[in-house]
Amino acid sequence: MTLGITFSGGPTALLELGGVRLLTDPTFDPPGDHPIGERVLVKTEDSVLTESSAGVVDAVLLSHDQHPDNLDDRGRAYLATVPLTLVTPSGAARLGGTARGLEPWEETQVGPLTVTAVPALHGPEGAERLIGEVTGFVLAGDGLPTVYVSGDNASVDLVREIAARFHVDIAVLFAGAARTPLFDGAPLTLTSANAVEAAKVLGAAKVVPLHFRGWGHFSEGPDVLRTAFETAGLTDRLMLLEPGERAEV
Template sequence: MAHAVSSERRPCAVSVLGGPTTVIDIGGLRLVCDPTFDDAGDHGYLTKTAGPAATEADLGAVDAVLISHDLHPDNLDTRGRAFALGSPLVLTGPAAAARLGSPAQGLATWDMAALDRPDGGTLEVCAVPAQHGPDDGERDQDGHVNCEVTGFVLRGSGLPTVYVSGDNASVGLVARIARRMAPIDVAVLFMGAARVPAKMRGRPLTLSAQRASAAASVLGAPVVIPAHCDGWAHFSEERGDIRQAFDDAGLAGCLRTADNGTWIDLPF
């Protein structure tokens, strides 16, 4: 039986609310990744086609918000920004933290923050690299393709290790993360092959379904949860494409999907 997201916390579970917005209950804590709570409509050069499957009020209290990047409205929209800044803690990249202000804390690549768990342990949140476009994409003055983007790895004693990719298009970076942070038990991969004609000649800015299956193979994670594949017009692939690519790669068994706003309980 599917359980809808509510203020009641799950022992260990993930729910995708639509777009990149993901709720993770782990170690007694509730984290929200890339909150986007605006209704459907135009956001400058991007168009949101569906609102979230749960509202800010549905989630109740949260312990931290993880923001892969703050410059694109499909990863942080108006209500999502207000939600994040009203939370106890925001973890993001250094440049994003400087723009957002309190309570944002900037984590450089491979830096770690420790969150106290209700059981007395800690949940480590490690910032990992992400590349928002192809390898030969134009880089800014800080060397980022498109903009600074941060992925995250969550881990702690007695807990599964969870990787949240953020807007990453590079399987090579996934391989670096796998080598450094293995074993990865759960991978939340931002897919959708996002394309914007004016950027990178319209090539994917996030993982395509095929490249996501390659990333899953590199990671060796027994559970892969797709996010960032619906709710915005510039996402060029959807869940059907993802299922086909994972089946073609012989990895259908690791793929976990559910209706937006319902929990995927993790068997750990």
């Protein structure tokens, strides 16, 4: 059996695995400014999926709720319509409703899938004190490929911890080397070079990047990703989707 994935744009994708439909970090707002404290994040492209075209989902996999490029206004309203949102414990406390917080390495069942929350670090060492909790997920089930969804993680060391516990077949990596004035512009998500390193560490047969286009603070787009994987001799592992494109992995 395979993973079906439809890339909407930004961090948002529809995953279909073992008869379960999951949506990552829902962002549906049109292009425009999204203030966050004294900063403004700028959305530059429409999301292809809408609340209705995404269809019925079994759960949302939410990396974190603190930033509008991972959960914008319409995405936040959308959470009230879904049966389950898996997120960090602090995110669940803020969101309420159907949100369920998972600690790192905690498991839950969504249909035939075992969903395990895995650690993520949204920036350099110590970033959590300012940014707060972030999570990734591993999806596994009998006869199914094991899928790692990184969320907004910038740490290859944490990827090594995950690789020590799981044999990952498909890595859905939030890339784009997001940068803001925080931490002197240090990358807040995987750089393209670190996405390559993560692919090597995981030994994943296929890598599907998300979070590399559609927002102004994503500093490395599809061309940089493609070049990094070509240079590393890993072109056969990279599945770089266009917004709206669906693939079976």
